[in-house]
Every structure is written in C-alpha cells, then in structure tokens.
Amino acid sequence: MTGWEAGADLVVVGSGVAGLTAALDAAAAGLRVVVVTKDGITEGSTRWAQGGVAVVLGDVAGDSLDAHVADTLAAGGGLNDAAAVGTVVRAGPGAVRRLRERGALFDARGSRLDRTREGGHSAYRVVHAGGDATGAEVERALVAATRDAGITVLDGHVAVDALRDVTGRVVGLAALADDGTAGVLRAPAVLLATGGYGQLYASTTNPPTSTGDGVALALRAGAVAADLEFVQFHPTVLWTGPAVGRRPLVTEAVRGEGAILRDRAGTAFMAGVHPRADLAPRDVVAAAITRRMAETGSDCAFLDATALEGFAARFPTVYASCREAGIDPLTEPIPVTPAAHYACGGVVTDTWGRTGVPGLYAAGEVARTGLHGANRLASNSLLEGLVVGERVVRAVLADGGPAVLSAPVEPAPAVPVAARAVVQRAMSASAAIGRDASGLAGASDAIEAATVTAAPVDRTGVEDAALTLLAQAVLAAAGTRRESRGCHVRTDFPGRDDVHQNASLRVRVDGAGRPVVLSDALVGAA
Structure with missing residues (x-):
C-alpha cells in the first residue's frame, strides 16, 4: 500500500x-x-x-x-x-x-x-x-x-x-x-x-497551492462544510490585460490611506454607492467596480493614488508591481479589477x-x-x-487520542476529477461576481460532462480532484442560495432574504462522493 x-x-x-x-x-x-x-x-x-x-x-x-x-x-x-x-x-x-x-x-x-x-x-x-x-x-x-x-x-x-x-x-x-x-x-x-480554493478561478490573488485540498479531504472524511458560496473577490488587483493565474494585489490599505476609485472617464463612483465610499466592505466595492466596468464598457477601473505622499515607501510591494507593469502610480492611476481572493x-x-x-x-x-x-x-x-x-x-x-492507533480503513482509491482548465473556465464565467440560475446550472453541467472517476497518482491529480469537488460544492450552494448576500450576488435574486435564507448552508458528500446541500441548512453556533 x-x-x-x-x-x-x-x-x-x-x-x-x-x-x-x-x-x-x-x-x-x-x-x-x-x-x-x-x-x-x-x-x-x-x-x-x-x-x-x-x-x-x-x-x-x-x-x-x-x-x-x-x-x-x-x-x-x-x-x-x-x-x-x-x-x-x-x-x-x-x-x-x-x-x-x-x-x-x-x-x-x-x-x-x-x-x-x-x-x-x-x-x-x-x-x-x-x-x-x-x-x-x-x-x-x-x-x-x-x-x-x-x-x-x-x-x-x-x-x-x-x-x-x-x-x-x-x-x-x-x-x-x-x-x-x-x-x-x-x-x-x-x-x-x-488555505482556500482561489485556483477555482482563472484569475486570483492566490498562489498555485490554493486548490481546496483541505476542504476536499475533510469532506471525503465525513466532515461538513458551510458558506462555500461566499467567495470573496478582492476589489483591486493590478490589471495588465487578460491573464490566468495569480495576479498582483493592490492592498486595500492604499484606499485606507486616501486613494480614490475612478472609472475610465475619471469619475469617482463610490461616493453614491455606500456611506463609507471607497472604504466600503470588499463585497460592495468589488460589485460596484464590476457594475461600473459593464456600464462603461471598460476592462478595468482605476485607483488614483497620485495624491498620496510617500507612496513608494509606504507601499513598496505595490509600487514594484506597478513599475514592473510599466505603470507609475505616483503620476497616473493604477488599473485594477476584482479577482478571486478569499474563501x-x-x-x-x-x-x-x-x-x-x-x-x-x-x-x-x-x-x-x-x-x-x-x-x-x-x-x-x-x-x-x-x-x-x-x-x-x-x-x-x-x-487526547488513542494510545494505540487501530488499523485504518482504506479510503476509496478513485474519485471524480475534471480537467482544471474546464473547471476554471466554467467557474470564472458563471460563478464569479454576478451569478444566475442558468449560468450556475450550465457550469455544473460542463464540469459534470468533463468528470471521470480516477485514482490520483500525483500532486496534479490530487489538486484537480479537489478543485472538481469544490467547484460542484460551490455551485450547489450558490444555486440553493436564491438571494444576494455578502459576496454572493445573484442577478436573478438581487435582494437579501432574511425571512427564508438567513442561515448558513451546509454541504457534505454522499456515498458516491458528490456534494449535496443538507436540507436542515442552519449551522449552529460554534
């Protein structure tokens, strides 16, 4: 063995x-x-x-x-x-x-x-x-x-x-x-x-290691997961054109120090969105940027930090990333866009x-x-x-634990697995910021059609199996939550439903290794 x-x-x-x-x-x-x-x-x-x-x-x-x-x-x-x-x-x-x-x-x-x-x-x-x-x-x-x-x-x-x-x-x-x-x-x-499962998406702030291995392992061991549909997209990731993989983060502290989000015309747009304007919670800012990009037909928004004194010393990592991309944040706004960030x-x-x-x-x-x-x-x-x-x-x-460990029961040798590119394409298109029933169902069908049962023999296989399980679990939870709340935005259910959906959704895997949302959704106090 x-x-x-x-x-x-x-x-x-x-x-x-x-x-x-x-x-x-x-x-x-x-x-x-x-x-x-x-x-x-x-x-x-x-x-x-x-x-x-x-x-x-x-x-x-x-x-x-x-x-x-x-x-x-x-x-x-x-x-x-x-x-x-x-x-x-x-x-x-x-x-x-x-x-x-x-x-x-x-x-x-x-x-x-x-x-x-x-x-x-x-x-x-x-x-x-x-x-x-x-x-x-x-x-x-x-x-x-x-x-x-x-x-x-x-x-x-x-x-x-x-x-x-x-x-x-x-x-x-x-x-x-x-x-x-x-x-x-x-x-x-x-x-x-x-860590998390940011690699479910084509563009993320997460390193390549964030493939959901731990959540998948726990689910297969019989544990319960919850709140999987709430994938936080960081509002401000450096935009340098279409890209796949980890993208440089522009820390929220830049806005904390006074930087302003603007659209392609230079208009500051957060003041009318939330009382805290550019310092609204991340889900609000990420959704607002996404809407503004759609309204203006732009690939990105712009973070104007040109009025900040000592930017290069205060934010050396961001400054270096910008300069590497040919952007001078001291004299020009930083192009930014949301990207998958935190589970x-x-x-x-x-x-x-x-x-x-x-x-x-x-x-x-x-x-x-x-x-x-x-x-x-x-x-x-x-x-x-x-x-x-x-x-x-x-x-x-x-x-504590048993003084003498008993013999383990062999886990299932084969698990459902789909190609990572299929998973990332489906999740990025239909389960990012702004989701609806047809898109979620289509993403689930696409991943299901690409899924086979196989025994992972290397790291890539283990990671792809984890991403497959996590994708289906996120899609199941997102399809069940028919409201918009936090960083889960349903365009077909734009309102928040505190009467019927004010509870966390629990997920576990069934006997076939597939994720299911439990009918008694409420997660008790930890």
Whole structure:
C-alpha cells in the first residue's frame, strides 16, 4: 500500500500562519509534530497577505474590541457566528503579542505600532509590516521559529486522505511525494491548515497551492462544510490585460490611506454607492467596480493614488508591481479589477478548530468558524489564523487520542476529477461576481460532462480532484442560495432574504462522493 510510513502526535497539513503557529505551540507542549507541505515551507498563502492584522491593542483613541466586533458583524451580512467573532477578536491582542515574541517585526512610529485603515473598518486598527508586506514578515518569523525549534517539515508531499478507523476516528494521513511514492503518517490528530480554493478561478490573488485540498479531504472524511458560496473577490488587483493565474494585489490599505476609485472617464463612483465610499466592505466595492466596468464598457477601473505622499515607501510591494507593469502610480492611476481572493466558508469547526470528525481539526482559511459570515472583514484572516492556530493545540491536548492507533480503513482509491482548465473556465464565467440560475446550472453541467472517476497518482491529480469537488460544492450552494448576500450576488435574486435564507448552508458528500446541500441548512453556533 505504501512506500514509507512514519508516526507523530500531530500532523499539520500546510505551512501558513495557522499551521506554523499550531506546530510551534504543539512542539512547545511536548508533542511530536510533522508539518506536511506541497512545496517548500515558504510557499503558502500567508506570504502574499499585504494589508496586515486587524487587532485592537488599546492605544488608538475611540477604538475598542466592541467596535471591531461590530465592524466584523456588519461586514458578514448576518451570517457570522457572534460568539465566534467575539472569541477571535478578543483573543487577538494576546496572539499578536506572542507573534511579536517569536520575532515578527511590525512597522512602528516611535514606541507604538503604526496603524492603517481598510474597507469596512471604523478605525485605524490594522497593524502592518514592511509597509505592505505583512504576510511575508509573519511568514519569515514563523518559518525561522519553526526551524529553530527543529520541527520536522515534510515538503514536496501532498496530502491525499485522512485515514480513519472503523469508528470513524482519524488515525493518520495518506500522502504522495513528488516522485509519486505513497506513504502514511500515523497520528491521532491531523490539522488541516491548507488555505482556500482561489485556483477555482482563472484569475486570483492566490498562489498555485490554493486548490481546496483541505476542504476536499475533510469532506471525503465525513466532515461538513458551510458558506462555500461566499467567495470573496478582492476589489483591486493590478490589471495588465487578460491573464490566468495569480495576479498582483493592490492592498486595500492604499484606499485606507486616501486613494480614490475612478472609472475610465475619471469619475469617482463610490461616493453614491455606500456611506463609507471607497472604504466600503470588499463585497460592495468589488460589485460596484464590476457594475461600473459593464456600464462603461471598460476592462478595468482605476485607483488614483497620485495624491498620496510617500507612496513608494509606504507601499513598496505595490509600487514594484506597478513599475514592473510599466505603470507609475505616483503620476497616473493604477488599473485594477476584482479577482478571486478569499474563501469565507470552509470546513465547519468550532473556535478550537474541531471538526465533526474525531481527530480531524482545521484552522485558517480552510475552516469555517463563523468569524467571516457572508463576507470577510479586511485583515481578519491573519488574525483568525493566529488565534485558532493557538487554540487548536489546546483542543488536541484536551481531546487526547488513542494510545494505540487501530488499523485504518482504506479510503476509496478513485474519485471524480475534471480537467482544471474546464473547471476554471466554467467557474470564472458563471460563478464569479454576478451569478444566475442558468449560468450556475450550465457550469455544473460542463464540469459534470468533463468528470471521470480516477485514482490520483500525483500532486496534479490530487489538486484537480479537489478543485472538481469544490467547484460542484460551490455551485450547489450558490444555486440553493436564491438571494444576494455578502459576496454572493445573484442577478436573478438581487435582494437579501432574511425571512427564508438567513442561515448558513451546509454541504457534505454522499456515498458516491458528490456534494449535496443538507436540507436542515442552519449551522449552529460554534
């Protein structure tokens, strides 16, 4: 069955902020930890996060933890779990302090950390690093700490399935090495910290690793997912013409510092759309840009940052991307367009990272704790990864595991899989910003027609199978939610329906491995 076998107390799948935070805490608690990554330890989504960490540290006049909670709930379109929001927001200051103790260096003005403001926030509360390179700094600090701690990192390996015993408890992880060699990590606890599924779409801010592997693995193991239809499109990605793959992000903090969105005629158009104008929540801004592009027949909108002083120093990453594309943001507006950015939904967990499957945990973008609801508030993602990454280790320690792991039941060798190009084309055309029944049905039919049953034998096969499952799950949820809410916009149901649809939709796979929306849609408090 396998070419290799090893053991651990905790297997962490993924090397982003949630996974490495958990790995460090688990190692400090005396657990044997193995981190499994598809690429190198530095190749996850965390490094691409530009804006910062939304956190209330008590040194900004007029801001408060309650205000951060209120802003998060307002952005989430009524589908947040209020208890989860309170837990994560209130645990944020301690988590950021411990991250700094691990070596993360945030931008400061004198003795206090500098702040910026992003869309949906009522105050300047986003701490940042390297101007607009916060994720890179967080990753640098956590990777260095992981190496210093001597934690085993198994790179070049893709997670295939969670192994379970006859009772349904997780007893390990099946993985494939880059050379195709199959192996098993036997462990009583597996933490999924694999990020989102931005690669469902042709244009995304996500790295190539974001193929939904963790959500797919959890669904196949019997876990439930929720809020999968809420795929957040970042409003401002650098537009350089039609492109496929990861696109450079223009951080929301540029608008937080005063940049203005304009159409091709130079008209500022956000003032009449939302009371916060250019600093409206992301779903509002992305939808407004999309509408304006359609109204004006333009391929992009324009972000005018020419009035900002010190742009190159404050936003070195954005500046470099613009200059590489032949754009001078100091003297001309930046062409921007929305692109797939963040999965607000994922594997249903509590705020301790527990899924419904014993021994299986999830943290970060792969998980649905209830923090984000129908639309994530800017810079709450790194916050969630830090907080839940710490809490999940306490859950693993509290839950314990069998002293002797029983033999795993073999997972199904073959799964539904469609060609990635077919999936991305269908999802980009019919399940991006602005969806309707006929488009969703057509996308589902196109993917179904291209789907075969096969046993993945390499990383590409595992990823394509995950994307196929996620595409059908997103389409099923989006077709069921017949309203517009948060970052789910139905052009055939433009209004919000709080009478019949004020609940999260739960999805699981049936006996044939196909996603189905559960009839009792409401997800309880985490």
